[in-house]
Amino acid sequence: MAKILAVDDSASMRQMVSFTLKSAGFDVIEASDGMEALNKAKDSKFDLVISDVNMPNMDGLTLVGELRKLGNFKFIPILLLTTESSAEKKQQGKAAGATGWIVKPFNPDQLLKTVNKVLG
Amino acid sequence: MSIDISQFLNTFYEESFEGLDIMESELLALNVGEADTEVINTIFRAAHSIKGGSGTFGLNAVADYTHVMETLLDEMRAGQREVTQLAVDILLRSVDVLRSMLLSLKDNEDLDHETIATTHSELEKLLNGEATTDQANSSVTNISTDSVSGKIEDVSGWTIVFKPNVDMLQTGNDPVRIIRELETLGSITVEAHTDQLPEFELIDPEQSYLSWTIKIAGNVAEEDIKECFEWVEDECELTIVANHKNSTVAAPILEEAVVHDEKIQDDRRQDDRRQVERRTSSKTAAKKPAESSSIRVNIDKVDDLINMVGELVITQSMLSQIGGVENFDAVALERLNDGLVQLEQHTRELQESVMRIRMMPISFAFQRFPRLVHDLSTQLEKQIELKMSGEATELDKTVMEKIGDPLVHLVRNSLDHGIEMPEIRAENGKDATGTIELNAFHQGGNIVIEIKDDGAGLNHERILSKAISSGIVKEDDNLTDDQINDLIFAPGFSTADVVTDVSGRGVGMDVVRRNIRALGGTVEVKSEKGVGSVFTIRLPLTLAILDGQLIRVGSETYIVPLISIIESLQVNPEMLNSVTGTADVYKLRDDYIPIVKLYDIFGIESDTTDISEGLLVVVENEGRKIAICVDELLGQQQVVIKSLETNLKQISGLSGATILGNGTVALILDINGVMTLYHDVMKSSVLQDKYGKYIAA
Numbered sequence: 001m002a003k004i005l006a007v008d009d010s011a012s013m014r015q016m017v018s019f020t021l022k023s024a025g026f027d028v029i030e031a032s033d034g035m036e037a038l039n040k041a042k043d044s045k046f047d048l049v050i051s052d053v054n055m056p057n058m059d060g061l062t063l064v065g066e067l068r069k070l071g072n073f074k075f076i077p078i079l080l081l082t083t084e085s086s087a088e089k090k091q092q093g094k095a096a097g098a099t100g101w102i103v104k105p106f107n108p109d110q111l112l113k114t115v116n117k118v119l120g
Numbered sequence: 121m122s123i124d125i126s127q128f129l130n131t132f133y134e135e136s137f138e139g140l141d142i143m144e145s146e147l148l149a150l151n152v153g154e155a156d157t158e159v160i161n162t163i164f165r166a167a168h169s170i171k172g173g174s175g176t177f178g179l180n181a182v183a184d185y186t187h188v189m190e191t192l193l194d195e196m197r198a199g200q201r202e203v204t205q206l207a208v209d210i211l212l213r214s215v216d217v218l219r220s221m222l223l224s225l226k227d228n229e230d231l232d233h234e235t236i237a238t239t240h241s242e243l244e245k246l247l248n249g250e251a252t253t254d255q256a257n258s259s260v261t262n263i264s265t266d267s268v269s270g271k272i273e274d275v276s277g278w279t280i281v282f283k284p285n286v287d288m289l290q291t292g293n294d295p296v297r298i299i300r301e302l303e304t305l306g307s308i309t310v311e312a313h314t315d316q317l318p319e320f321e322l323i324d325p326e327q328s329y330l331s332w333t334i335k336i337a338g339n340v341a342e343e344d345i346k347e348c349f350e351w352v353e354d355e356c357e358l359t360i361v362a363n364h365k366n367s368t369v370a371a372p373i374l375e376e377a378v379v380h381d382e383k384i385q386d387d388r389r390q391d392d393r394r395q396v397e398r399r400t401s402s403k404t405a406a407k408k409p410a411e412s413s414s415i416r417v418n419i420d421k422v423d424d425l426i427n428m429v430g431e432l433v434i435t436q437s438m439l440s441q442i443g444g445v446e447n448f449d450a451v452a453l454e455r456l457n458d459g460l461v462q463l464e465q466h467t468r469e470l471q472e473s474v475m476r477i478r479m480m481p482i483s484f485a486f487q488r489f490p491r492l493v494h495d496l497s498t499q500l501e502k503q504i505e506l507k508m509s510g511e512a513t514e515l516d517k518t519v520m521e522k523i524g525d526p527l528v529h530l531v532r533n534s535l536d537h538g539i540e541m542p543e544i545r546a547e548n549g550k551d552a553t554g555t556i557e558l559n560a561f562h563q564g565g566n567i568v569i570e571i572k573d574d575g576a577g578l579n580h581e582r583i584l585s586k587a588i589s590s591g592i593v594k595e596d597d598n599l600t601d602d603q604i605n606d607l608i609f610a611p612g613f614s615t616a617d618v619v620t621d622v623s624g625r626g627v628g629m630d631v632v633r634r635n636i637r638a639l640g641g642t643v644e645v646k647s648e649k650g651v652g653s654v655f656t657i658r659l660p661l662t663l664a665i666l667d668g669q670l671i672r673v674g675s676e677t678y679i680v681p682l683i684s685i686i687e688s689l690q691v692n693p694e695m696l697n698s699v700t701g702t703a704d705v706y707k708l709r710d711d712y713i714p715i716v717k718l719y720d721i722f723g724i725e726s727d728t729t730d731i732s733e734g735l736l737v738v739v740e741n742e743g744r745k746i747a748i749c750v751d752e753l754l755g756q757q758q759v760v761i762k763s764l765e766t767n768l769k770q771i772s773g774l775s776g777a778t779i780l781g782n783g784t785v786a787l788i789l790d791i792n793g794v795m796t797l798y799h800d801v802m803k804s805s806v807l808q809d810k811y812g813k814y815i816a817a
């Protein structure tokens with residue numbers, strides 16, 4: 001069972017992502033900001049990271065950069081949740097080492113489609 | 121798979137309201153001109169979260185609205201836009217509009233489209249004052265829509281040349297994934313080019329050396345192909361060529377993105393329409409209460425609780441072990457006693473832990489005041505500084521929700537009537553800026569909230585003349601300063617010369633006092649002319665549990681709230697005065713205290729009707745005292761208050777009931793109600809004039 005780290009400071013988004021993924025049979029660990037995510041990432045292996053960009057303590061871009069420095073996460077897909085307005089953000093995300101993005105707003109089906117695409 | 125995400129809507133609403141509160145307080149904290157980036161960032165983040173969530177949960181009106189705010193804030197954050205007072209004001213108004221939008225959506229009510237449109241256009245105007253990127257985009261949109269739609273027709277297939285950059289793998293993108301995705305669009309043939317592959321020993325597994333030519337057959341849209349490469353377009357060399365005579369190179373990516381944008385916008389508009397329709401049809405649905413029914417609890421409190429339950433289980437097993445002993449001797453008895461003592465302690469701690477879960481810091485009630493003071497002082501052209509302390513003081517959630525309105529009223533009152541205009545303050549040698557202080561702290565079993573201003577203080581002459589003209593008091597009543605101050609809480613009392621928007625509609629302080637009393641609390645005012653006023657609210661820590669004194673009258677057991685008892689005493693017949701056989705008063709030191717006979721007002725039988733044989737419990741409520749005549753004082757204990765109204769109806773003189781340890785039901789006395797009952801009895805009596813003032817309002 002693939003294990004996914006879901007990072008978002010918004011509880012509703014986090015719950016929605018987590019619930020959707022769990023319903024599809026994934027193992028999901030949640031984190032509410034970049035710092036928490038990084039700590040959880042250090043403790044464990046993940047097959048995919050899905051993270052919001054704007055978060056307190058540590059934002060999504062910094063998180064991607066930090067994760068890529070960890071041996072375990074060098075080639076792990078990391079998807080950023082962005083809003084459609086921020087084309088610039090997508091580029092920044094790529095520059096930081098993100099694999100791709102999921103554009104907000106999205107529905108559970110779109111999320112699963114993207115995740116399945118990445119995890120094969 | 122279809123997943124219902126509406127179950128997360130409530131969480132979304134809750135966090136959005138929190139986000140709005142944060143936006144509001146941070147906007148108020150912004151220094152116009154030299155704004156702190158971190159503050160703007162916090163505001164931006166809150167707006168961004170609301171936007172993202174609202175879009176996901178299908179609240180597109182909210183998403184659209186927040187989008188403009190977000191863009192504005194994003195520009196401020198990036199230093200492209202100055203933080204002006206105008207911008208802050210418009211943003212603050214937008215926060216209000218957003219809050220009411222979310223409230224309406226939450227309660228399935230219609231949106232106030234007019235207000236939304238007004239502030240929306242204000243925001244747009246502010247945004248377009250400098251930035252013009254939006255307009256530039258929209259002109260591109262029109263062109264690209266035409267050019268793209270012309271191309272998709274009659275294509276028989278595509279040839280794609282895909283050459284990843286050497287380090288593409290390091291962003292977690294796998295070429296195989298992309299090829300597999302292409303396969304879902306149509307039948308493909310893939311040719312791998314290995315010419316860049318180095319000698320085996322030289323291969324770095326972290327790098328990508330291969331490239332591919334992929335042929336895809338069928339009428340496939342170019343966008344769909346590009347979407348497969350969306351994440352890697354900057355990390356590879358990519359050419360997509362249509363296998364068709366007429367069409368050649370791919371349209372620029374930017375255009376495609378814009379088209380995508382517009383499509384989303386269109387979809388949203390339709391969604392909005394649908395939502396409005398749906399909402400209108402469900403308009404008749406019952407209104408939900410505005411108070412939130414869920415509660416956020418610090419994890420420490422829950423851990424405490426779990427810990428306590430663990431202790432309780434240990435104690436329980438220890439007790440059942442003792443119960444299983446065959447020869448119950450003195451040693452076992454001692455252990456049993458120890459166990460019971462422990463059980464009592466754990467039960468109490470458990471109770472306290474559970475109560476703590478309902479406790480929230482009073483900052484939840486205080487947080488609206490910076491905004492309120494900011495807005496009102498601007499409106500009244502007064503200079504006012506708000507100081508708050510004790511925001512961490514914890515209060516029961518229900519009490520918190522109900523104390524909000526009275527607090528707002530008192531603060532408004534201090535702003536409007538208390539603090540003078542700057543000129544007048546300067547004339548009187550005061551600082552032109554007035555101060556309002558909100559303090560919260562624990563005192564005994566109570567929460568005390570003070571609203572203190574350094575304004576003009578209460579005007580005794582005006583209060584008195586107003587009270588006399590309204591018939592609340594008589595001209596020859598000799599009132600102390602405190603009693604005059606207290607008159608402002610009398611029903612229908614308002615001294616404002618001009619009824620303003622802010623306060624002084626005549627319904628006011630009496631409602632404040634009534635609401636606070638309904639919470640089992642009190643409110644009083646101390647004031648000094650020219651120096652200022654202090655309103656002090658005392659509230660019980662919780663509404664669910666009460667420290668009570670059990671008393672017995674005949675066969676009935678009643679509970680008197682411990683907090684209102686001053687003393688209990690044996691009757692000294694010499695101090696007993698009977699006034700024409702109807703009203704009895706007891707002389708306690710310098711006071712004459714009316715004696716209330718419960719058997720009279722509740723119509724029950726007691727052991728004795730001779731007062732000198734019973735006991736007196738002297739209780740106080742808002743400065744008034746009565747002595748309740750009882751047959752016996754039983755004991756003191758904490759009782760859980762059960763509402764009478766749930767099963768019966770409200771009965772004056774009683775605030776509720778509880779179940780005692782032996783299973784019987786005891787009624788809880790409402791001291792204020794008992795006084796009113798007694799007062800009613802006295803009213804019919806001719807003696808009222810002479811002795812009634814001890815109990816009269």
